Amino acid sequence: MKEYWNSLASVLGVLAFCQSLLQLVFPPQLRFLSLRFLNRLFQLFSSYCYFDITEIDGFNTNQLYNAVQLYLSSFVSLNGTRFSLTRPLNSTATTFGLSDNDCIFDTFSGVTVLWEHVVIQRQSQTLTWRPLPEEKRGFTLRINKKDKPLILHSYLDYILEKSDEIRRKNQDRLLYTNTRGGSLDSRGHPWESVPFKHPSTFDTLAMHPDKKQEIMADLRDFADGQSFYQNTGRAWKRGYLLYGPPGTGKSSMIAAMANYLCYDIYDLELTEVHNNSELRKLLMKTSSKSIIVIEDIDCSVNLTNRNNNKKKKSNKSSYCDPEARCVSSGEDGGNSITLSGLLNFTDGLWSCCGSERIFVFTTNHIEKLDPALLRSGRMDMHIYMSYCSYPALKILLKNYLGYDETGLDCDVLKQLAEVVDEAKMTPADISEILIKNRSNKQKAVGELLEAMKTRNMKCGSLSQKNSDEDEEQEKRALEGSDFEQPCKKD
Numbered sequence: 486m487k488e489y490w491n492s493l494a495s496v497l498g499v500l501a502f503c504q505s506l507l508q509l510v511f512p513p514q515l516r517f518l519s520l521r522f523l524n525r526l527f528q529l530f531s532s533y534c535y536f537d538i539t540e541i542d543g544f545n546t547n548q549l550y551n552a553v554q555l556y557l558s559s560f561v562s563l564n565g566t567r568f569s570l571t572r573p574l575n576s577t578a579t580t581f582g583l584s585d586n587d588c589i590f591d592t593f594s595g596v597t598v599l600w601e602h603v604v605i606q607r608q609s610q611t612l613t614w615r616p617l618p619e620e621k622r623g624f625t626l627r628i629n630k631k632d633k634p635l636i637l638h639s640y641l642d643y644i645l646e647k648s649d650e651i652r653r654k655n656q657d658r659l660l661y662t663n664t665r666g667g668s669l670d671s672r673g674h675p676w677e678s679v680p681f682k683h684p685s686t687f688d689t690l691a692m693h694p695d696k697k698q699e700i701m702a703d704l705r706d707f708a709d710g711q712s713f714y715q716n717t718g719r720a721w722k723r724g725y726l727l728y729g730p731p732g733t734g735k736s737s738m739i740a741a742m743a744n745y746l747c748y749d750i751y752d753l754e755l756t757e758v759h760n761n762s763e764l765r766k767l768l769m770k771t772s773s774k775s776i777i778v779i780e781d782i783d784c785s786v787n788l789t790n791r792n793n794n795k796k797k798k799s800n801k802s803s804y805c806d807p808e809a810r811c812v813s814s815g816e817d818g819g820n821s822i823t824l825s826g827l828l829n830f831t832d833g834l835w836s837c838c839g840s841e842r843i844f845v846f847t848t849n850h851i852e853k854l855d856p857a858l859l860r861s862g863r864m865d866m867h868i869y870m871s872y873c874s875y876p877a878l879k880i881l882l883k884n885y886l887g888y889d890e891t892g893l894d895c896d897v898l899k900q901l902a903e904v905v906d907e908a909k910m911t912p913a914d915i916s917e918i919l920i921k922n923r924s925n926k927q928k929a930v931g932e933l934l935e936a937m938k939t940r941n942m943k944c945g946s947l948s949q950k951n952s953d954e955d956e957e958q959e960k961r962a963l964e965g966s967d968f969e970q971p972c973k974k975d
C-alpha cells in the first residue's frame with residue numbers, strides 16, 4: 486500500500502513539473518492554440534460528437550437549456566447520487582437537477598447518450614447592460630456519431646415536449662381574468678392572472694360515475710388527439726356546454742377539468758368586453774392548453790335580443806347568414822359584442838390561433854340560449870348537471886364523512902336511495918348539511934335524511950314542476966343539436 490502511495494506521489498510530482506515547465510516555456514497564446522489543436526485532433530478521431538447547450542445565448546436565456554434541465558430532472562433522482570434541488574417561482578414541486586460537472590446517461594429509441602452539466606467560472610465580467618452570472622453554465626450532449634442522424638432532432642423535440650409537460654405539472658395553474666374594462670397591463674397584456682388553486686377534482690365531483698368517466702375519456706381523447714385533429718383538418722379545440730340549476734357543480738366541473746388536464750383557465754367576463762374586435766384580441770392573447778370559460782352565458786350579454794334588435798333597427802349595410810344571424814357593420818356593431826362575434830370567437834378562423842383549447846360555457850337556462858350557440862360543432866358536448874342522484878350522493882357521503890357503502894346502516898342507505906331523487910336537492914344543498922355536522926357523522930346523515938323527507942312532503946307538486954322543467958331543458962338541448970347527446974340525465 487505504501488509503495489502505491491509513493492508511486493502516485495511521484496507521478497503527480499512529474500505532472501506538476503511538466504505543467505510549470507509548459508507555462509514557463511510557452512506563452513499563453515501558444516498554449517491556447519496547442520490546446521485547441523489537440524482538441525480538434527481528438528474530435529477527428531473520436532467516435533462521438535458533442536453538442537453544447539449554454540444557459541445564456543448571447544444576452545438571452547436559452548430556452549433549450551431550461552428544457553434540458555427540466556427533462557433531466559424527471560429521471561436524475563432515480564439514477565444519480567448527488568443532486569441540486571430547486572423550487573422555481575409558482576412551482577408546487579421541488580425539482581431535482583444534475584449537480585455541477587456531473588454526468589448522466591439517457592437512452593432514447595435504443596440509443597444511449599451522455600449528458601454533462603458543465604459549470605465554469607466566467608473569466609472576466611464584460612461590460613453589458615445586463616449583469617451576467619459569475620458562472621457559465623451549460624449542458625453537453627454526447628452522441629455516438631453514427632447515431633446522430635437517427636435521433637438528434639427527434640430527441641430534442643421529445644425533450645422540449647416532455648419538459649413542457651413537467652413544467653405544467655409542477656407549476657401552479659393560472660386563472661386569468663379580463664375584468665379591467667379592456668385596459669392593458671404594462672406589458673400590453675389584456676389578461677390578469679392569479680395562481681389557481683381550486684381543489685375540485687373529478688374524485689371530489691359528485692355526479693354519476695358513468696357520466697364522469699365519459700367526460701374524463703372525452704377530455705383525455707382531446708388532449709391526446711393532436712394527430713387526429715391534424716389528419717381530419719379540424720382545429721384542435723373542443724366546446725362544452727354545462728347547464729343545470731345553480732349549485733349543481735358547473736364551476737366545480739370547470740376546475741376539475743383544469744386540474745385533470747393541467748390547463749390554465751381564462752375566465753372571460755363578457756360584460757367587460759366592449760366590442761367584437763376586443764373579443765378577438767383577448768382570444769389572440771390566450772395560450773394553448775387552456776380552458777376559456779364564459780359563465781352564465783345567458784346573463785352575460787343579451788346576445789339573442791341584441792341580434793333581433795339590430796335586425797329591426799339597422800338600416801345600414803349588413804348581411805345575414807343562412808341561420809339568420811346578422812353580422813353587421815351597423816350602428817352598434819362598433820362598440821358592442823354581437824352573437825356572431827361570439828360565434829366567431831369560438832368557431833371562426835380566429836378561434837384557431839394557438840391550439841389545444843377548450844371552450845366552456847355555463848348556463849342555468851339552456852332554453853334561453855340562441856339555437857346557433859347549440860348547433861352541432863359549436864358546443865361538442867352538452868353536459869346536464871343535475872340535482873343530486875343516489876350515485877352522486879354516495880360520493881358526497883364518502884368525501885365529506887368518510888363513509889363508504891359498508892360504513893352506513895343498510896336501512897339508512899335504503900331510505901336515502903328512496904327519497905334522494907324526489908327531494909331534488911343540489912349537491913351544494915347537501916354539502917352544506919354535511920359540512921355543518923361533519924364532526925358528528927350520525928347526526929349529519931340523520932339531518933340529511935330529514936331534510937330530504939321534508940322537501941319531498943312540502944314540494945311534491947313543486948318537484949313535479951321542476952321535473953317537467955328538467956325534461957324541457959334536456960329536450961331543448963337535444964333539439965338544438967343534431968348530433969349525438971353524449972351525456973344523458975342520470
Ligand SMILES: Nc1ncnc2c1ncn2[C@@H]1O[C@H](COP(=O)(O)OP(=O)(O)OP(=O)(O)O)[C@@H](O)[C@H]1O
Nearest residue numbers: 689690691730731732733734735736737912913916
Ligand atoms: N357536483 C358537485 N360535486 C361536489 N360538490 C359540489 C357539486 N355541486 C356543487 N358542489 C358544491 O357546491 C358549491 C357550489 O357549486 P358550484 O359553484 O360548482 O355550482 P354551480 O353549478 O357553478 O352554480 P351556479 O350556477 O350558481 O354558478 C361548490 O363549492 C361545491 O362545494
Ligand SMILES: [Mg+2]
Nearest residue numbers: 735736737780
Ligand atoms: Mg358557477
